[in-house]
Amino acid sequence: GENVEQHPSTLSVQEGDSAVIKCTYSDSASNYFPWYKQELGKGPQLIIDIRSNVGEKKDQRIAVTLNKTAKHFSLHITETQPEDSAVYFCAASVKDMRFGAGTRLTVKP
Amino acid sequence: EAGVAQSPRYKIIEKRQSVAFWCNPISGHATLYWYQQILGQGPKLLIQFQNNGVVDDSQLPKDRFSAERLKGVDSTLKIQPAKLEDSAVYLCASSLWGTANTGELFFGEGSRLTVL
Numbered sequence: 001g002e003n004v005e006q007h008p009s010t011l012s013v014q015e016g017d018s019a020v021i022k023c024t025y026s027d028s029a030s031n032y033f034p035w036y037k038q039e040l041g042k043g044p045q046l047i048i049d050i051r052s053n054v055g056e057k058k059d060q061r062i063a064v065t066l067n068k069t070a071k072h073f074s075l076h077i078t079e080t081q082p083e084d085s086a087v088y089f090c091a092a093s094v095k096d097m098r099f100g101a102g103t104r105l106t107v108k109p
Numbered sequence: 110e111a112g113v114a115q116s117p118r119y120k121i122i123e124k125r126q127s128v129a130f131w132c133n134p135i136s137g138h139a140t141l142y143w144y145q146q147i148l149g150q151g152p153k154l155l156i157q158f159q160n161n162g163v164v165d166d167s168q169l170p171k172d173r174f175s176a177e178r179l180k181g182v183d184s185t186l187k188i189q190p191a192k193l194e195d196s197a198v199y200l201c202a203s204s205l206w207g208t209a210n211t212g213e214l215f216f217g218e219g220s221r222l223t224v225l
Contacts, residue, residue: 001167006151034213043113043200043216044152089151096165097142097214099151 002027004092006100013080014108021103023090024072030092033066033073038087038102047088048075080107111135113217115201121223127189130220134182134203140164141178142214143186144200152200158184191224198222 003026031052036044114133144152161181178184198219
């Protein structure tokens with residue numbers, strides 16, 4: 001089955017800096033790659049997603065890039081704010097969604 | 110629009126006892142999922158329903174875990190008997206479409222289980 005690896009496990013940045021989280025997947029048939037944000041005591045919430053026929057997608061301060069050949073995809077957050085502090089999960093999907101282990105992002109004011 | 114509802118939010122039991130969790134998905138969502146999230150890890154799929162049929166339960170420990178989806182709407186997840194390693198948050202999610210790879214999963218806030 002699909003295996004998703006995510007790095008780094010923790011990331012600390014200063015407010016205003018950029019943050020990058022990277023994921024790799026194993027199943028070349030995966031065709032949908034969402035990113036979820038999970039705040040303390042809450043369920044994960046979708047923040048951006050990309051499908052395999054697209055190389056990059058951007059939504060305001062958040063962007064995702066996908067390299068199908070290398071089987072990796074990344075989340076980029078620019079101009080980080082303290083409210084971006086949370087745990088971020090990548091996922092890859094063929095017929096079921098497999099999640100990475102998560103990255104705890106801390107944005108210091 | 111109401112989100113995914115789960116109960117109870119917290120449950121503490123002793124090992125070998127039983128527990129049940131309930132989930133009410135977003136109205137009209139065909140697919141319902143139960144995920145197990147152990148502290149510090151990503152969600153792990155336990156079972157996926159489409160309407161009231163099971164699509165994938167390959168990672169469900171069937172000797173102790175069971176789940177059903179009543180009339181294609183609400184769902185219950187049961188653990189009997191519980192083990193220490195079952196301590197986790199149990200997340201319910203639903204999606205509008207029939208398979209996970211076609212769109213967003215909407216998660217509930219989860220049910221936190223502690224097994225002593």
